Amino acid sequence: MFENKDKGEIGNLGEFGLIKHLQSKISTSNERILKGIGDDASVIELDKGLVLVQSTDMLVENTHFDLSYAPIQHVGYKSVVANVSDILAMNLKPNYLHVSLSFSSKFTLDAVNELYDGILKACKKYEVEIVGGDTSTISKGMVISLGISGIGEKSKVVYRAGANENDLLCVSGDLGGAYMGLQVLEREKRIWSENPSVQPDFSGKDYILQRQLRPEARIDILDVFKSLDVMPTAMIDISDGLSSEILHLSEASQVGFTIYEEKIPIDQVTYQQAIDFNIGPATSALNGGEDYELLFTIAQKDFDKIKNHMDISIIGHATSKNESCQMISKGGSSFALKAQGFNHLN
Ligand SMILES: [Mg+2]
Structure with a gap:
């Protein structure tokens, strides 16, 4: 159904429509992939009855949060919570987090520190450790992109x-x-x-x-x-x-x-x-x-x-x-x- 809309605006598809459209372009062949797109997290089979579950979430200023009323520390905390929640939805607990941030020049170092304080507080609460990430600049606003993962028993995973x-x-x-x-x-x-x-x-x-x-x-x-x-x-x-x-x-x-x-x-x-x-x-x-x-x-x-x-x-x-x-x-x-x-x- 999307063929006729290829030249249309993505706004017509909506978020789920866009995901479906992109999903149709992807096929996986690696046998360790137990679940790719289409659940709260992907599931990759490891050895000894274990799996790696991974999820990613991007938060964009003024689309997902509004700093005119949301304290920036809370924005950091909530961004981790949203990611943790996706791993929990697989019936496993998260372990590791990648934090990628993109800021425009309007942000002060204090603001960045506060955001990170919120991220760290949530990491402590949910026993997640930051293992990497990236930073970049952007012309306007702020983007927080987190990648979370956890390792757990394959037999516990709920889809x-x-x-x-x-x-x-x-x-x-x-x-x-x-x-x-x-x-x-x-x-x-x-x-x-x-x-x-x-x-x-x-x-x-x-x-x-x-x-x-x-x-x-x-x-x-x-x-x-x-x-x-x-x-x-x-x-x-x-x-x-x-x-x-x-x-x-x-x-x-x-x-x-x-x-x-x-x-x-x-x-x-x-x-x-x-x-x-x-x-x-x-x-x-x-x-x-x-x-x-x-x-x-x-x-x-x-x-x-x-x-x-x-x-x-x-x-x-x-x-x-x-x-x-x-x-x-x-x-x-x-x-x-x-x-x-x-x-x-x-
Ligand atoms: Mg979810």
Whole structure:
């Protein structure tokens, strides 16, 4: 379908369309490549039952972060978290990090130091070591490009592709907070730009601001799997919104999914903020993104092991290949899940 668009603008493809287009040009032949493009990380087979998992992520100023309200140290921290989260989504822990930075001349050495302080703090927290990188200059703004890797047991790796019909769909933590935090920050920025004498009002919003500005990755959930003796059948991290991640699991696993609006975990502060902004709370979870929670499926037989865990919610189940991905609303209607622009519920 892309042949006719070769001369078109890449904006027409969208991010996922562009990835698919580039993916179609790549074929791999090395037998050690267990997974190339198409999961949260690539998986390369080593000897002795081990694998190397690798992922990379690029953050561009004013596309992924806005330094008019995001403290630069937090930007550094969050950039590592986003990378760590992708390795966790494979059910392995990361070990090594490459850090490549590109700055325009407007940045001071202090700013670079602060950014690096944030990167180092996150590395300490997630026990990741920096082993290399690159620096360059750029005409405008800042680009942070990280490459993360981890070595672990091949038998522990969980792919997007393992979900079976009737598996339960689960998510860690709560969703939508990062998105609502972003909405608050954007609103205050607007107000401030119109009238710089007005002080921003962030009272009572600490939780959602932290979710947006300095999120954490769910390394603890891997230990939960271990202690509960549960092996997810498929997993992905939530960086682009629940809807979009469910569609990725669906495509990779060749199953449909049904989820229930009332089961989606949403924190009270997120919920109230969504109402105040006239956004459906479920919409903030489905479309928001940047929550860095883990979305995974488990076999029905593991239901008892996980059902009472405080920080894991069962939000739905996998259906047959012929069924699409849908959400049953609180009122009982069904809505198709879409990768972007889920606007039915307000
Ligand atoms: Mg991911």
